[in-house]
Amino acid sequence: MRASHNNQARVHNGYHYPRCFTTAYRSRINLPRFVHDWPEAVTQDFIKLYAIARHNSKVTAKQFERFCRDIGAKVQPAAPVVRALFEPRLIENVFLVEEYAFDSTKLARWAERELAECGVQIHYKTRATEISKGPNATLQVVTETEGSAPALISCRYVFNCTYSGTNQFKGDFPGVQTGLKQEITEMALMQMPAPLDGLGITVMDGPFFSMMPFPARGLHTLSHVRFTPHLHWTDQQGIDPYEKLEHHERATRVDRMVRDVGRYVPAVLKAKHVDSLFEVKTVLVKNEGDDGRPILFEKHAALPGCYSVLGGKIDNIYDVLEKMNEEVF
Numbered sequence: 001m002r003a004s005h006n007n008q009a010r011v012h013n014g015y016h017y018p019r020c021f022t023t024a025y026r027s028r029i030n031l032p033r034f035v036h037d038w039p040e041a042v043t044q045d046f047i048k049l050y051a052i053a054r055h056n057s058k059v060t061a062k063q064f065e066r067f068c069r070d071i072g073a074k075v076q077p078a079a080p081v082v083r084a085l086f087e088p089r090l091i092e093n094v095f096l097v098e099e100y101a102f103d104s105t106k107l108a109r110w111a112e113r114e115l116a117e118c119g120v121q122i123h124y125k126t127r128a129t130e131i132s133k134g135p136n137a138t139l140q141v142v143t144e145t146e147g148s149a150p151a152l153i154s155c156r157y158v159f160n161c162t163y164s165g166t167n168q169f170k171g172d173f174p175g176v177q178t179g180l181k182q183e184i185t186e187m188a189l190m191q192m193p194a195p196l197d198g199l200g201i202t203v204m205d206g207p208f209f210s211m212m213p214f215p216a217r218g219l220h221t222l223s224h225v226r227f228t229p230h231l232h233w234t235d236q237q238g239i240d241p242y243e244k245l246e247h248h249e250r251a252t253r254v255d256r257m258v259r260d261v262g263r264y265v266p267a268v269l270k271a272k273h274v275d276s277l278f279e280v281k282t283v284l285v286k287n288e289g290d291d292g293r294p295i296l297f298e299k300h301a302a303l304p305g306c307y308s309v310l311g312g313k314i315d316n317i318y319d320v321l322e323k324m325n326e327e328v329f
């Protein structure tokens, strides 16, 4: 119900990362696995377009095409009928590509079923607040559940997969060494007019935007590089990102998004704003320049048995599994 739901629902296939070959390449490997493992959660029945802006773009149409070929991703000129949706004075070229969307509610239902079948005990509405060393090489986790006294869980291993909450633990938890940037983001949920309904559009690569089907709500998300991030800060222990989001005023910026997007794709001016998804996005500081989305996988030497894992994309799960296979438990 957090970042895994409140996101753009894009199953990445590399196109989005012309400035980070490794991330593009990993996406190419992970997408087919994702589609194979969760076919019913993946929506493929829409036309996906990548358009290249004429001005202020970090990539030209030629460079984008070459990059797609380098990573082995399908790319072809878009048909005139969809090309006509774009303002030619601002858009250099439009490409038809292969990229999908996922339905997080279906993934959540799968996870719930699978965990139940494996007999995994789940504590809902419970927050882990402290991780400390216990006796005999154990770890101790203090948890707080609404309306109950704090409880103590004693265990051999702790996998900290709390995304925005990664550093928010007391006790012996040392925090992760990799710098994290937190961002409060807004994605507008839109009812698109007929010409845009069966489409996903991403304009590259700079202060532009994307609109993607959001299968969980039967709507489209609209996200804009300039207006989606409302505020950001460098992550540190004690600044609780969820609390910051809770207190954020959530004044929508959809009007500004639509106004700017309308210059490139005029049909969007007829879209209807239904809702906005606000969430904290957590990215690695080192990828600010190249937009790469590697996983963070830290084994805490000072707290043996404790691992912190953060994925910047949903398909990063496969990168995590590979890392786990290298570990000796």
Ligand SMILES: Cc1cc2nc3c(=O)[nH]c(=O)nc-3n(C[C@H](O)[C@H](O)[C@H](O)COP(=O)(O)OP(=O)(O)OC[C@H]3O[C@@H](n4cnc5c(N)ncnc54)[C@H](O)[C@@H]3O)c2cc1C
Residues within 6 Å of the ligand: 001, 002, 003, 004, 005, 006, 007, 008, 009, 010, 011, 012, 126, 127, 128, 129, 161, 162, 163, 164, 165, 166, 168, 185, 187, 279, 280, 281, 282, 310, 311, 312, 313, 314, 315
């Ligand atoms: C605006 C936005 C757009 C994005 N777009 C895409 C996209 O199009 N495609 C893509 O692949 N990825 C996208 N991402 C990234 C993707 O959403 C994340 O990589 C992914 O959801 C991370 O999964 P997660 O399970 O680590 O995080 P989450 O789904 O946030 O899960 C973390 C869980 O930990 C819980 N938690 C936190 N602290 C504690 C604690 N102390 N105790 C107990 N529980 C705790 C939280 O409540 C939450 O349930 C986007 C992210 C954002 C924010």
